[in-house]
Amino acid sequence: MRVDYSIVLLCVGMNRVTRLLSVVLALAGLAGGSAASVAADLAARLSAPPGFFVTTFAEVRAPRQLAAGPDGLVFVGTSGPGKVLALRDTDGDGVADETRTIAKDLDRPAGVAWHQDALYIGEVTRITRIPDLAQHLKAPPAAEIVLAGLPEMRGHAVKYLAFDAEGALYLAVGVPCNICEPHSPQGEILRVAPGETRATSWARGLRNSVGLAFHPQTGDLWFTDNGRDWLGDDLPSCELNRATGPGQHFGYPWRHGLAVQDPEFGARLPAGLEVTPPAFELGAHVAPLGLAFHPGQGLPTGYRNNLFVAEHGSWNRSRKSGYRVVRLVLDKAGEKVIQHEPFLTGWLDGQEAWGTPADVLVLQDGSLLVSDDSAHVIFRVAYRGD
Numbered sequence: 567m568r569v570d571y572s573i574v575l576l577c578v579g580m581n582r583v584t585r586l587l588s589v590v591l592a593l594a595g596l597a598g599g600s601a602a603s604v605a606a607d608l609a610a611r612l613s614a615p616p617g618f619f620v621t622t623f624a625e626v627r628a629p630r631q632l633a634a635g636p637d638g639l640v641f642v643g644t645s646g647p648g649k650v651l652a653l654r655d656t657d658g659d660g661v662a663d664e665t666r667t668i669a670k671d672l673d674r675p676a677g678v679a680w681h682q683d684a685l686y687i688g689e690v691t692r693i694t695r696i697p698d699l700a701q702h703l704k705a706p707p708a709a710e711i712v713l714a715g716l717p718e719m720r721g722h723a724v725k726y727l728a729f730d731a732e733g734a735l736y737l738a739v740g741v742p743c744n745i746c747e748p749h750s751p752q753g754e755i756l757r758v759a760p761g762e763t764r765a766t767s768w769a770r771g772l773r774n775s776v777g778l779a780f781h782p783q784t785g786d787l788w789f790t791d792n793g794r795d796w797l798g799d800d801l802p803s804c805e806l807n808r809a810t811g812p813g814q815h816f817g818y819p820w821r822h823g824l825a826v827q828d829p830e831f832g833a834r835l836p837a838g839l840e841v842t843p844p845a846f847e848l849g850a851h852v853a854p855l856g857l858a859f860h861p862g863q864g865l866p867t868g869y870r871n872n873l874f875v876a877e878h879g880s881w882n883r884s885r886k887s888g889y890r891v892v893r894l895v896l897d898k899a900g901e902k903v904i905q906h907e908p909f910l911t912g913w914l915d916g917q918e919a920w921g922t923p924a925d926v927l928v929l930q931d932g933s934l935l936v937s938d939d940s941a942h943v944i945f946r947v948a949y950r951g952d
Contacts, residue, residue, distance in 0.1 A: 605943050608921065612912040614947055617866065620910070623946040624653050624662035629937035630676035631726045631856060632927035632944070633685070636700050640927070641668070641685055643678040645724060645939055650675050650687055652703060653944075660933070660946050668696065668706050676724035681733065688725030688737055691716045693758070713758055713765055717742070717751070722792075726856060726925070728778035731785055733760040736768065738775035738789065745794050745819050745830060753818055755789065755809070769809045771816040771841065777856040777925070782871060784900045786810050788845070790854035790875060793822055795882040802826040803847035804854050806875065806894070806903070817841040846903040851880035852888030856925030856937070864932025865949050871896060874909060876923040876936060889913040891923055891936055910936060910947060 605622040612620045628646040635641055635652070640662070642651045650669045653662035669675065669687060677688025684697045687709070693716075694709040712735070716725070722740025729735055735758040741748040748754075753772050756765035774792040781788060791805040802822030819828055820835040824843050827833075835841075848854050855878045862870030872895055877888035890913060895905035913921045921941035928934055933948040 608941055608943055609945055611915075611920075612910055612945065614910050617951050618947055618949050621660055621946050621948070623655070623660065623935055623944045624665070625943055626651060626653075626937075627942050628939045629924065629942070629944055630724065630939055631678050631688075631925045632935055632937055633678040633680045634927060634929060635680045635685070636683075638930075639700065639703075640929075640935065640944075641678045641680060642937070642944070643676045643687065645674055645676045645924075648672045648675065650678060650685070660948065662944075666703055668699065668703075669709065674724060677726040677737065679727035679729055679735070681729045681735075686712065686727050686735065688727045690720075690723045690725070691718050693725065693727070693735070693737065711763070713737075713756075713763060722774040724776060726776050726778060728780065728787075730780055730787070734758060736778050736787065737765075738772065738778065740772075740774040740776075741818070744796065745828065747819055747831065747834075755787070757812070766812075768812050769807075769814050769816065771814075771818045772807075773818045775807075777854065777875070779857050779859055779873070781896075781900045782859055782861060786900070788857065788859075788873065790848075790857055791816065791818075791844070792853050793850060794819075794828070795851070797822075797826070797829070798850075799883050799885065800850045803844075803850050804852050805844035806846040806848055806854065806857075806873075807842070808845040808901070809842075814842040815839060816844070823847050846894065846906065848875065848877070848892070848906075849887055851883045853878040853880060854888075855923075856927075858926040858928050858934075860928050860932075860934070862932075868895070871900065873903075874926045874928075874934065876926050878922045878924060879913070879919055886914055886917055886919060889919045889922065891926060910945075913938075 609620045609622045628644045630645045631643045633641040640653045652666045654664040673689045679686045684695045685699045686695045693713040719742040725737045738755045739751045741753045754767045755769040757768040758765045777790045787809040793802040793804045819831040857875040879888035891910035893909040921938040924939045925937045936945045
């Protein structure tokens with residue numbers, strides 16, 4: 567039996583050789599199968615609540631943040647290939663059948679956001695924008711620099727992007743370490759006001775925040791933060807945070823989660839510093855990345871303004887955790903998490919993971935797209951009822 571090595575190509579770039587082997591072995595029975603059949607098989611391995619169905623929207627090399635543009639466009643940032651893509655489902659069958667390269671040869675352009683007919687791209691050291699893109703997809707205009715001079719570093723370097731209701735741009739800057747005292751702007755969320763080319767600090771005390779999302783009613787900024795490593799399997803928890811205004815400090819490197827004092831830096835907590843606790847503890851080492859609020863259209867009762875979080879998955883744990891998308895229900899005020907449950911699972915097969923969810927995007931029809939930067943697929947989750 568001849569194995570189609572397109573299966574192997576789907577796995578290139580995974581963090582662990584074991585992930586590569588697990589997918590190859592699991593799909594070896596598809597010998598001679600097309601790349602599309604392989605992606606469909608991966609979608610079939612995922613499980614969602616009753617009434618939800620998972621299919622493959624597109625195959626993309628190392629997709630990270632997703633952004634919805636006009637006329638059904640979906641923009642995709644990538645962490646490895648250095649490209650930003652535009653996808654579109656032109657016939658409404660839930661599968662992208664148009665793909666265009668918008669930019670290439672970039673430095674880990676993981677972050678993308680659409681605002682006022684321009685595509686914003688987050689690289690390691692800068693943020694750029696491509697204006698009037700929807701009208702010039704075949705020949706995109708030259709990119710303009712929005713923000714430059716961000717720290718040059720390889721670890722914790724990706725920049726997801728988000729805009730608030732006033733048109734201000736937000737991005738997080740990670741720290742270049744597992745545990746250390748960062749130097750500004752490391753460990754901060756930055757805000758760029760409309761029309762500005764400089765950033766101000768919005769939140770501090772963060773280790774590796776990636777996903778950013780604004781609550782549709784309160785306007786509060788909710789964001790993920792990856793907890794530090796090497797304190798054991800169950801400490802500290804990765805965080806879901808809520809910033810109600812500028813200037814809040816979330817504890818790193820002195821405090822982690824709700825009540826963990828860092829063994830190295832905890833005693834150095836500056837006098838008088840008020841630490842804002844996380845809105846919710848997601849669990850140790852689950853590595854939460856992208857997140858999105860769902861307005862509830864097209865979904866069952868109870869899904870309005872629910873928050874979906876992509877958990878990229880653990881590496882610093884004896885038994886793996888994460889590798890899923892979770893659903894969080896907030897109270898009516900939009901301030902507290904009252905329910906937390908798995909929504910999309912199946913990436914973890916025993917103690918082997920064949921993929922790593924990286925972002926969640928809500929489309930206009932109510933379906934969700936989930937990027938997987940290890941399996942190189944963007945999945946689509948749609949509700950069809952019973």
